[in-house]
Structures are given as C-alpha cells and as structure tokens.
Amino acid sequence: MNTTEQHLVAYDYVVVGGGSAGCILAARLSEDPCATVLLLEAGPDHAGAESVDRPATWATLLGGEYDWGHSYAPNPLLDGRAVPIPRGRVLGGSSSINAMLWYRGCADDYDAWEDAGAKGWNFRTLLPYFRRAEDWEGGATELRGSGGPLRITRPTDPHPIAAGLLGAASELGMAVLDDSNGPDIEGASLANLTVADGRRVSTARAYLDPAAGRPNLTVRTDATVIGLVFGGSRCVGVRYDDGAGVCEVRAETETLLCAGTISSPHLLLLAGIGDPTQLRRHGIDVRVALPGVGRNLQDHPLLMGVNFRARTPLGPARDNGGGAILNWKSDPSLPQPDLHAFVVQGSHATPEVAARYDVTGDVFAVSPGLMRAHSVGELTLQSADPAVAPRIDPRYLSDPRDLAALVSGLDRIFDLADTASYRALIEHPAAPDRRLSGADAEEFVRTSCATFFHTAGTCSMGYGPDAVVDSDLRVHGVEGLRVVDASVMPVLPSCNTNAPVIALAERAAALIRGEE
DSSP states (O other), rough: OTTTOOEEEEEEEEOOSHHHHHHHHHHHHTTTOOOOEEESSSOOSSSTHHHHOOOGGGGTTSSSTTTTOOOOOBBBTTTTTTOOOOOOSSSGGGGGGGGOOOOOOOOOHHHHHHHTTTTSSOOOOOOOOHHHHHTTTTOOOSSSOOOSEEEBBOOSOOOHHHHHHHHHHHHTTOOOSOOOTOOOSSEEEEBBBBTTTTTEHHHHHHIHHHHOHHHHEEEOOOOOEEEEEETTTTTEEEEOOOSSOEEEEEEEEEEOOOSSSHHHHHHHTTTTTTTHHHHHTOOOOOEEEOOOTTTTTBBEEEEEOOEEEEEOOOOOOOOTOOOEEEOOOSSSSSSOOEEEEESSSSSSOOOOHHHHSSSOEEEEEEEEESSSSSOOOOEEOSSSSSSOEEEEEEOTTEEEEEEHHHHHHHHHHHHHTHHHHHHHTTEEESSSSOOOOHHHHHHHHHHHEEEOOOOBBOBBSSSSTTOOTTTTOOOTTTTTTEOOGGGGGGOOOSSSSSHHHHHHHHHHHHTTTTOO
C-alpha cells in the first residue's frame, strides 16, 4: 500500500502494538469469528529470530535490532547520565526481549489501583486473569493457574550462584520460599520464568502463534503507527507507515492502543489529547484537555550491580542467566518488602562502573533495586514530528527516600556475600571492591543506578484531574479509543511488569467482549 486515499481498509478492531498486551487482545478478540481484528507492530516478525528464543543470552538483545533504543533524559542526580530504557520492537514486544521473570508482587499492589481511583481494579478482580494466563508447572491452586497459554517454570538445575542466594538468605534468617507467586513474597526463591523446553515463551509465541490461522485476524509487522484518525469526537482509525508509504486503516468498533508506556501517551499527545499548554507549545491543536497524559511516570531503579570475583569458573549460563530472586524490607516497619535483588551469572555493571573497576573474566553479580520508589517523573513532547521520540524522565532519586533505600540495599548484598554459602563462591568483591558507607555508598548508587525497564503510569486509570482512562480503559472525552498496557497502571506494582500487563490485557479482552 502506497497511498492513503486509494487503500482505505476497515476492521472491527485495530490493535496498535504487538507487545505483551497487543498480542493477547488480538488473539482473544479474534476468538469471535464474527469480529475482524488487525494487529499493527512497528518491529519485525518474531519468526526465525533465534536470538529472541535463547533465554540465557537475553541481555544481548538490549540495545540491538529488536530494541526501540530509547533513553531516559540525562539526570543530574545520576552524575548527568542518560540511562537506556529498553523496549521491545518485535512481535511480542518487551515479552520478546525481557528477562522472562514471571512475578506479580503482592496483593496490596493491585488493591492500590482501586484506592487510587481505578474502580473495580484490585487483586481479587485480577487474580482470575493471572490464573487464566498461566500454565504453572506446579498445577492449579487458589493462586496459580494451569492449562493457560503461558508455560511458567522454575530452574530444574539452578546455577550455583542462584542456589547460593537461597543459602545465603537462609543464613541471614530470611525465608526461603517454594513459590515467589505464593501467599508470601518476602524472602528468597527460585525464579518463575516464562521458559519452556529451553525456549522463551513470549506473548507472540503463547497467544498469537496458535491464532495465526484465523481468517479474521490480520497481523502486519514493520508497520509504525504515526497518528490517530478522528471523525468528530470519535477515534475512527490510525495512520501507519509501512516503509512504502503512509496508509490509513479504519476501526469500525474500537481502536486499542497497546503501544506501551512511552508510545501510547506519545500518540495521544500527537493527536491533541493532553496538557493544552504543552500541546500549544508544539503547535498541536487541542482535541481533548487531559493534562495527565505523560504524567505519573514510574519505574523501578536498579543498581547494576554488585559484582564479585568467582573462586572458580562460572561455566555456561543457565536458565535466564540468573535463576533466583530475593525480596526484603529496607525498614522493618514497612508493611511489605520494597527491595528486590536477582543474581546475574556474569558481570553486571554500568559503563562508568566498568571503567573504574575490573569486572572482566569470572565475575558474577547480585543486583539490588527498589520496587517501591517514591520518585515520579513524566513524559513530554520534544516535537510534533512523530519520528522524534518524547522526552522521558523518571526523575530517579529526586525523592531522598529512594537513595536511602538503595544504600540500604547495597549493604544487604554485602551481608549476603559474607555468609558461608557465598564465601565458598566468592574470591573477593569486584565492583565495588569493598563494603561502602556514607558518601562513598551514595556515590556508587548514583554511578550504578539504571532501570529494571518497568516504566508505567503515563496514561493513568481513574477519574481524578490527572486520570487519562476510565475503569473500562476508555480514554476520557474520546469515543472508540482505549489504552491497554502498563501506561494505565495508576500505581506501579512491586514486581516485574510482564505478568501484571498480561493479566490486565486478559481482563481488558473480557471487558471489551462484555464478559464482565
């Protein structure tokens, strides 16, 4: 297709973005043979992408051909660094390039959505959709599902670094959990992974591939949506660039934005939906005044990481290159854990840390991060040109409580390293090369702070002055347009975002089909 005028095509549903949420919506909505569904993905097909399939080497995908290549704005609190923020640009989206961790945090995380104004969204209403998605290796329980599209497994032969974390935590009096998605989350556990038979299980593999033969489902890759099309107050379709020209497609029932926490608000702003002052600054006519578009940006800051020189060669990487996680409280008075760590079967360091310390050879890391950050940022336009990425700023460490918690996390990693379980594996600390305190610890946090790439919140769900979508995920003031991705989360859960996005998309499909 080369010209919009000569190639107007209509579908019942147009899904923008073939990531974790988009693949699910396309698959679930096309289960109705009377509904026609078009899925548009900016990146390539996942078929034949062998590097995507290999769990142990997933980190090599970051910054590569399947990554959008976004970066956060330079942050003076991080010594002026611009932190890369990986986002998947391939069918399956970030579920095709992430660390494959299936972890949903605690029930309070989702009850907080309802408390923030997202009526009807809480752990009780989301649990059936977590379970619907799962094919948990342990079988169905009140909290876990079986027979769903996504196979969820634990390491069967954990790497010594992963097993060491469980032993070290136990020595420090911390719980060792059988299941990180069980009733309790505080303590150490083997990771739940979206891995089956040694291969990644993305949403493209789990949901879209089985639906590929349906005549009512069309998937177009290498198709970048550049604008929304309106008829009065209704979104009636989208414009996209397929490399050969700009095309227009009509959505007879609804347009579903599943483009992620960066691209979904970006498309809304380009369409004149957002803060009027910001829109006028870029010469964009105000269609709907929704000042919350792009605000409430939340992410989990990660220390990348605490590295140790191994006593013996580490051998080939196993599972997802990690295999174990740990949750604990920076302050015993907290109701739930706020700190999280995972192991890395290799070095894990920012370029600045790697330039200062020797992290070559047999080095492994235990990397802590903050899962309940207080700092909140925003996404804003830099241009009215769709090809110009927005400015993305999580304002890491702008709340001093976050710095204090991360310093506490750094200290706990050295406590773990001083146990018998890890002393047997560690020759000496590598980066930093000793336990730090005071200003030295704070400096290391600023130099090593990066991201879990859990960006969320920029199209927040609710009914207050900064809300963007309602409890049915419809954009306020617009007909025929919903947002279904991590951007609608009013409060970022204390976990990896893949599982909550998938549960959200499963429930959204049910809402759209009138099943709830």
